[in-house]
Amino acid sequence: MRSREGEEGDRRTYFLLTAKGGVGTDVNPLAGANVYLNGEWKGATGADGQAEIPLRLGRNYTLLLYRHGYQQVTGRISVDKSGEAREFVLAANNALFKVDSEPSAASVYIDDEPVGKTPLAGGKTVTLGFHSVRLAYGEDYRDFFEVMEFTKKEEDRTGERRIVLQKDFLKLGERARQKGDIEGAIKAYAAAGREHPDYAEARRRLGDIYLDDKEDYDAAIAEFETVLALPENQQLIYKQFAVTFTNLGHAYCEKGNRLVASDRDAASSQFAKAIKALQTARQNTRFFPSAEYDEAVHDTYYYTALSYHKLYLLTKQPAVMNSASLAWREYFDFFPKKLEGIPTFVQAREAARRYRDQIQEQ
Template structure:
């Protein structure tokens, strides 16, 4: 092979090798951030880092790539205080013209966000959950370390308005200049929020005292609301001492003040007692029969009317009409037996009634027994009276006897409102049947956490020496060691045999039940010689005061059970006696339309309709609820059981009504407006949803 051929082969081989390496191209990248050159930006081509931009933000390099290939170019940069999004692009390699290397110029505009860290603390302790706002826009809340990272592109030339706030702390406001990466320390001070609660306590029911003037350092700042509450926010420098005062005309004390340090949350609670007690709001729920097989409807109605007519002549009692009370109990679907036993302190009913009277009449061989039982909002039977009538004509006289005994023996509560030499002024007098010789138990409140009155502790006994119309003067009869009489102490009119260090009693246990089940019977009233001595508790027991060695006529009465009478005499204090009361039962049969509805009596499930065999319940009031589900409303009613059998089957079955509000709302959510209107319109005048469906 001659030299010419060798030269040709060399040129051909070089051409083949160059073709395999690809076309020559010049790559030029200009990186910018906010229009300014981005130096030291990293340039990556097809996942291979080729270098970084110079001081002018420029990177240039010659590459070889096959024509028709796509190359991926990524430009990225890291800077303290910045979060920079990598710039990416794809370039298609074209065939060169006239053998000249192609030049590819790329402008990489990097999108950058600056950031600063806000660190919020209070006395060097992190404050989590603080709300941060920059320039009027919410940035977020601080984490457990009290920090939040704030991202921004640019800040105003004069700086950004920074606000930091958290409940219980003074707000932070400032105009700040941000430097990317900067940690901005924000120190919060605990804000003084003074929460004031003015309360009173009567017959075991705590309630707020509205309208009391609140002043701070002599300046009136507001009044307590309907719940006796007032909240004051102090925005000044923390740690300042201030005098908080409440003016309570007509209460004991008439004025009260205390000094507090205005820093962080400050909770104040104070009990006040009226100089003139308010009438007790009493509602007679119903008087019902308590003898199976005997129709006592008319006698019960006569007893109820006479009780209302006589009881509310006394100025210390204010009537809550029975119709109103019954309607509210029904509207709120309350179980009257349950709220009477456990109270209604935590229900909306507390706003309208202080005590509820449940009445009962029974018939035996000697005529009629009528009982009126007083329940407080805390669920306690505070008093009960019973009387006998030989015939229906004697009911009015028996009720008159009951009311007279209630007024003469009721444990009225009063307050020590002043001291006059060695005597003490009490805020109830002759208007409340308090006169010379009336005895009071003296008590002082015990407080639980937060200053709430948890109960009263007996400290002694007092005896009235002179009764005026609106108040009375009493002397201390006995006072326990270490105790003293204080203004604001509570007094309770006592009955014979109550309290005192020499108190003697016997332990009575009452049992009863439905069917063959016999269990401790709560709420059994105990009468000795016709005078109420107490009621059994949840364990069926009660300590009944009496004098040792004396014979008493005993009567145990509990609605829904047969009364027990007998004689009792006790020789040793603390002796135990047990009695069993036979249940007065009714058989409840019920069916519904549609059938197979779940039946609940006093919130206890008893089966599904039809209950053809019936369910045994005691006479009296029981809440009955039927629920079917699907598109039907629940049925709820407080029923009075007075007969041996209550049959709600056949024509008297319970017809469940469609829930047209539910049907209409479902159609509305589906966009079926015509269907919704049709459903609402289907609720006729007699339907429970009638008023609501037409709003």
């Protein structure tokens, strides 16, 4: 009877392979190194860089060790004693990473390790493959962060390919707003162009200013709709913008209130738009940012009920009255406990009771 590979009679036979990887004398256990004998895959090294590779004693094999990002090792191997240890070193395939930035003197981090400041004209050696790269200048500039794939011997991000750091318009706008400089905050947020990574958040904050500070509801609606029209936000890929539907509904509701006396049809249209936006918000409350979750939930239910209420007063449709009555009931049912006792929300709750009583008297 012919024995299978790695067996001698009833006994399993193998050799203990240790793979290390690195540059020069700076080597460490290498996990995930694939081991082939005579072209057949026999296993891969574990976290400790080791693997027990089955084979027949005294037989010659062609060995191949391979791991992405390292130079493969080939050779002949023969083992006379089961459990015999063999060690191999795979030299790392390296890339030379040169980088500069605008402005210069930004701190450079590769895989969270500081490697110097720009310009790194002499370059920094990195292994081929994926690495996180972060540049931090501080002051009024946004950190640059990107996971880069190094696939060639030199990656040159200097000269025309230097990394241009973006102004941190969110920081500038928030600083101005905290000082009470509303116009300065508007200017800062508006400066974030379409290609800026904070574009959507800057426009959302602009909308908040127009809604809460300027009471310019047309401008607020325009900003919120700009944010929500972005393809990634239409699909709620960036879940933090779910609360923007609440703010949009709030703005439509306020605009409707302003139009009630002068244009009842236009006011009705605004309340209907508010309800539509707020219904989307209600379906996505689980995505509201934790820092403003309770306030956002409150506003979602409050302005939903208020919009139905105002729409009923304009249309006198029984179905709308029923929707308003249900919406006020849900407002009280879902009122966040953490907001109880806070003056602004106490006042909102008192107003809601008056509105509910008004509906019940119809």
